[in-house]
Amino acid sequence: MSLPERVTIWEVGPRDGLQNESALVPTATKVAFIRRLVAAGLPVVEATSFVHPTWVPQLADAAEVMxxxxxxxxxxxxxxxxxxxxxxxxxxxxxxxxxxxxxxxTFAQRNLNRGLDEQFAMFEPTVRRAREAGLDVRAYVSMCFGDPWEGDVPIPQVVEVGKRLFDLGASQLSLGDTIGVGTAGHVKELLQAFAAAGMTTDQLAVHFHDTYGQALANAYAALEEGITTFDASAGGLGGCPYAESATGNLATEDLVWMLNGLGIDNGVDLDALVGTSVWMAGELGRPSPSRVVTALA
Known part of the structure; x- marks a missing residue:
């Protein structure tokens, strides 16, 4: 089976990676982190979130960072x-x-204070106004592979919700394994269901967590299905507050190591990225969970 010749890594470390940190990271450190990631060749760096600081105190300085x-x-x-x-x-x-x-x-109620159907009414004016202002819009859909309260999530339900979010006016839909329970076979089945529903591989991205050590295997399965955009977090930063054993997002370094071994172009300077994660680990006061960072540092 042929694999893509090039992929885009969507770096989420500054936002998804840091948002659950209990100790506040200084604004200057966040800005330096972002700039180092860009210098390492990451083509997309998701910088922060304009969520209310009551919900995510770590990102209360979003305006200052930007x-x-x-x-x-x-x-x-x-x-x-x-x-x-x-x-x-x-x-x-x-x-x-x-x-x-x-x-x-359940997650819609807990995370958005909206029902599953009600969330679309909340997002519609946001997306419409963003598009009218000329902004590009990405849509994330969480709990695509499992929910800590509801258990297994039916694939048709994920496809229906994902398409509804995308059809509001997004340019890309990122499918999230929020609690890290996905497996390679499940990844393939879900991506094939989205393809059957008319979505193309360039409209889809994947966002894996490594709770059960499956993130890299899942990424490879997505490559086999033609996916070319992968969310990842430098040093494996992040986690999920709803899965106590979650070790964080797929580490960008681990993904780059695999892609390099497959001969897939990604544009990232691995040594510079490892150096950045080692530096950030020092700022946070703990070692990086990334296996590649541990090996190369």
């Missing part, structure tokens, strides 16, 4: 949960936003 980045940050994606978040992105002249939906009723 203001410090200035022009270099205008094209970096930021998460906006609603129209208020979009207003803040527009005030700063940003060009790329993302919304974050749920494939399950």
């Amino acid at each position: 203001a410090e980045l200035g022009d270099e940050g205008r094209g970096m994606p930021v998460l906006v949960p609603n129209e208020r978040g979009l207003d803040r992105a527009l005030e700063l002249g940003l060009e790329h936003v993302a919304i974050f939906g749920s494939a399950t009723e």
Whole structure:
């Protein structure tokens, strides 16, 4: 089976990787982290989230981070949960936003304070206004492979929710294994179901967590299905508050090591990236969970 010749790594470390950190990371450290990731060749770096600071105190300085980045940050994606978040992105002249939906009723209620169907009414004006202002919009859908309260999530349900989010006006849909329970066979089955529903591989991205050590295997399965955009977090930063054993996102270094071994172009300077993760681990006061960082550092 042929694999893609090139992939895009969507770096989520500054946003998804840091958002669950209990000790507040200084704004200057976040800005330096982002700049180091860009210097290492990451083509897309998701910088922060304009969520209310009550919910994610770690990202309360989102406006300060983006203001410090200035022009270099205008094209970096930021998460906006609603129209208020979009207003803040527009005030700063940003060009790329993302919304974050749920494939399950329970997580929608807990994370969005909306029902599964009600979430679309919340997102519709946000996406419409963003598109009218010329912004690109990405849509995340979480709990695609399993939900800690509902268990297995039916694939047709994931496809229906994902397509509804995408059809609001997004350019790409990222499928999230939020609690890291996915397996390679499940990944293939879900991606094939989206293909059968008319979505193309360039419209889809994957976002894996490594709770059960399956993130790299799942990424390879997605490669076999033609996916070319992979979310990852430098040093494996992140996790999920709903899965106590979650070790974080798929580590960018681990993904790059695999891609390099397969001869798949990704544009990332692995040594520079490892150096960045070692530095960030020092800032956070603990070693990186990335196997490649551990091996090369």
